[in-house]
Amino acid sequence: MSSMKLTAVLAASLALGACSDTGQFGGGGLFGGNRPADDTQFGDPTSPSYFQQAIGDRVLFPVDRAVLTDEGRAILDAQAGWLAVNSDYVAIIEGHADEQGTREYNLALGARRANAVREYLLSKGVAGVRLRTVSYGKERPIEICSAEACYEQNRRAVTVISGGLSS
Amino acid sequence: MKTFLKSLLCALALFVGVAPLAQAQNGPLRIEITDGVIEPLPFAVPNFVAETSGMEELATNIARVVAADLNGTGLFREIPENAFISTITNFSSPVQYSDWKAINAQALISGAVSMNNTGEMSVKFRVYDVFSGQELGNGLRFRGTREGWRRIAHKVADAVYSRITGESGYFDSRVVYVSETGPKNERLKRLAIMDYDGANLQFLTDSSSIVLAPRFSPSGDRVLYTSYETGFPRVFVLDVGSATRRVLEDQPGTMSFAPRFSPDGNSVVFSITEGGNTDIYLMDINSGSRKRLTNAPSIETAPSFSPDGKRIVFESDRSGSQQLYIMSANGGQAQRISFGQGRYGTPVWSPRGDLVAFTKQNKGRFHIGVMRVDGSEERLLTASFLDEGPTWSPNGRVIMFTRETQGANGSASLYSVDVSGRNLKPVRTQGGGSDPSWSPLQQ
Numbered sequence: 001m002s003s004m005k006l007t008a009v010l011a012a013s014l015a016l017g018a019c020s021d022t023g024q025f026g027g028g029g030l031f032g033g034n035r036p037a038d039d040t041q042f043g044d045p046t047s048p049s050y051f052q053q054a055i056g057d058r059v060l061f062p063v064d065r066a067v068l069t070d071e072g073r074a075i076l077d078a079q080a081g082w083l084a085v086n087s088d089y090v091a092i093i094e095g096h097a098d099e100q101g102t103r104e105y106n107l108a109l110g111a112r113r114a115n116a117v118r119e120y121l122l123s124k125g126v127a128g129v130r131l132r133t134v135s136y137g138k139e140r141p142i143e144i145c146s147a148e149a150c151y152e153q154n155r156r157a158v159t160v161i162s163g164g165l166s167s
Numbered sequence: 168m169k170t171f172l173k174s175l176l177c178a179l180a181l182f183v184g185v186a187p188l189a190q191a192q193n194g195p196l197r198i199e200i201t202d203g204v205i206e207p208l209p210f211a212v213p214n215f216v217a218e219t220s221g222m223e224e225l226a227t228n229i230a231r232v233v234a235a236d237l238n239g240t241g242l243f244r245e246i247p248e249n250a251f252i253s254t255i256t257n258f259s260s261p262v263q264y265s266d267w268k269a270i271n272a273q274a275l276i277s278g279a280v281s282m283n284n285t286g287e288m289s290v291k292f293r294v295y296d297v298f299s300g301q302e303l304g305n306g307l308r309f310r311g312t313r314e315g316w317r318r319i320a321h322k323v324a325d326a327v328y329s330r331i332t333g334e335s336g337y338f339d340s341r342v343v344y345v346s347e348t349g350p351k352n353e354r355l356k357r358l359a360i361m362d363y364d365g366a367n368l369q370f371l372t373d374s375s376s377i378v379l380a381p382r383f384s385p386s387g388d389r390v391l392y393t394s395y396e397t398g399f400p401r402v403f404v405l406d407v408g409s410a411t412r413r414v415l416e417d418q419p420g421t422m423s424f425a426p427r428f429s430p431d432g433n434s435v436v437f438s439i440t441e442g443g444n445t446d447i448y449l450m451d452i453n454s455g456s457r458k459r460l461t462n463a464p465s466i467e468t469a470p471s472f473s474p475d476g477k478r479i480v481f482e483s484d485r486s487g488s489q490q491l492y493i494m495s496a497n498g499g500q501a502q503r504i505s506f507g508q509g510r511y512g513t514p515v516w517s518p519r520g521d522l523v524a525f526t527k528q529n530k531g532r533f534h535i536g537v538m539r540v541d542g543s544e545e546r547l548l549t550a551s552f553l554d555e556g557p558t559w560s561p562n563g564r565v566i567m568f569t570r571e572t573q574g575a576n577g578s579a580s581l582y583s584v585d586v587s588g589r590n591l592k593p594v595r596t597q598g599g600g601s602d603p604s605w606s607p608l609q610q
Binding site for chain 2: 066099100101102103104105107108109111112114115116118119132133134135136139140141142143144145146
């Protein structure tokens with residue numbers, strides 16, 4: 001990865017740092033507390049927490065869509081790169097929706113988003129057996145206000161790393 | 168036909184909008200045009216007579232539940248006890264109609280409670296049409312256990328409702344729903360079951376996994392729901408009596424959700440998502456054999472059977488936005504029925520077969536609405552920041568749904584509204600609640 005690209009990814013992940021969650025299958029679990037992003041030190045580059053904080057574990061989506069944005073693809077390129085190096089790890093991609101939708105539809109929409117991420121990572125060479133998907137629909141918002149500022153953070157797909165030798 | 172009967176039947180015939188007001192009076196029936204608001208029928212339920220000593224409190228409590236059931240419909244208005252000129256101390260004595268007429272009680276319900284030496288409780292009741300000075304139907308008796316007193320009270324209220332309106336009631340019924348606690352981003356959900364009025368709450372699961380959208384079987388003995396207990400959304404079936412559960416669909420790499428029973432209780436229609444695509448499947452609940460009903464790259468979900476089991480209404484975004492469709496219960500070609508502005512989801516076929524209730528999203532608001540099965544006569548019954556997930560009362564007269572409030576402290580609770588759009592009110596639950604499913608009348 002070029003250093004310019006890495007800078008962009010870092011910036012994107014730092015912007016998201018305030019609302020990072022660790023996901024059900026990563027360290028901490030869905031109900032664990034948020035892990036504060038450390039500006040200077042992400043720790044072991046082969047650790048899931050490095051993936052989450054330095055690479056960027058999530059991509060965001062437009063309203064009622066499951067298309068990847070340019071920013072999203074950049075993050076997924078970095079995810080694919082990390083997964084290629086850290087080949088012991090598997091991932092579950094969690095798809096989420098904001099609260100503006102009915103429960104069942106949002107489950108299906110979250111699944112579309114998770115699948116969009118999975119398909120992209122597959123296209124970048126990540127083996128399919130390493131990538132499972134799950135949708136939480138609107139059940140697990142990361143931000144809780146009822147405004148677009150929160151909704152845009154909730155329309156997300158989070159790549160949750162697990163199963164590594166060091167995890 | 169009796170005056171108050173006629174007036175109430177007229178009122179029940181109304182659906183929406185400008186509606187004739189049938190005002191019950193001592194004299195000829197008068198019809199007025201109003202904005203669909205009917206004057207509730209005044210009734211009195213004196214405390215039931217305790218015919219066995221020690222039954223006084225129970226006799227009072229039963230009368231209060233009967234009154235609360237009738238009051239809660241919005242079709243009746245209870246006259247408070249402090250307005251009574253006389254009361255009823257002997258179930259068999261003739262009724263002093265003039266005393267009840269004077270306080271404008273158009274219906275009078277009297278009752279008596281006794282206990283025999285084997286511990287069996289007996290509840291008798293009579294309904295009087297005060298203004299015509301006659302008993303409405305014959306006295307009736309229900310028997311049961313002391314512990315089952317609320318059910319007996321609901322059965323009395325159902326019988327009264329039925330005699331006065333000519334329709335079956337809905338009080339002796341239960342609701343299964345998702346009990347919710349905690350903040351929006353860490354909400355704990357568990358299945359709960361209660362009487363339709365919030366009494367006799369029981370939890371059916373713990374809150375260790377997210378659970379969604381429980382649905383009663385046609386006989387009320389089982390509940391389908393979606394749980395994350397395997398880590399992925401899966402359809403489970405739970406036996407209400409024993410609270411034992413089993414996963415119905417557990418194909419790796421997929422998720423399953425949005426289940427509903429067929430009217431015969433032998434099949435389940437639900438969604439499976441595979442590779443990001445969601446379609447509708449039908450499963451024989453005993454054999455587990457499965458049939459795919461839709462096959463499209465779009466989202467097909469929230470299926471609901473017609474009461475005759477021949478058709479299924481569901482939602483799909485195949486047109487580019489969420490809309491309602493009807494197909495044969497065997498799958499195949501589907502016909503779109505929603506054509507208004509906005510998005511339509513969570514359709515539920517009415518027990519009478521004539522209407523589909525749905526959630527509508529339009530211009531940032533959510534509505535519960537109903538439309539005819541052919542898509543005509545769409546009517547929105549509610550409007551709020553977030554209303555969704557309607558379920559029908561057993562008689563098709565009332566719709567219960569989830570209302571979620573806005574903002575960081577937003578929470579979900581259950582509401583009900585008449586199919587006419589009147590009588591919107593919260594349903595009593597312990598804590599928050601969502602995704603109600605109304606049982607059939609209990610047997």
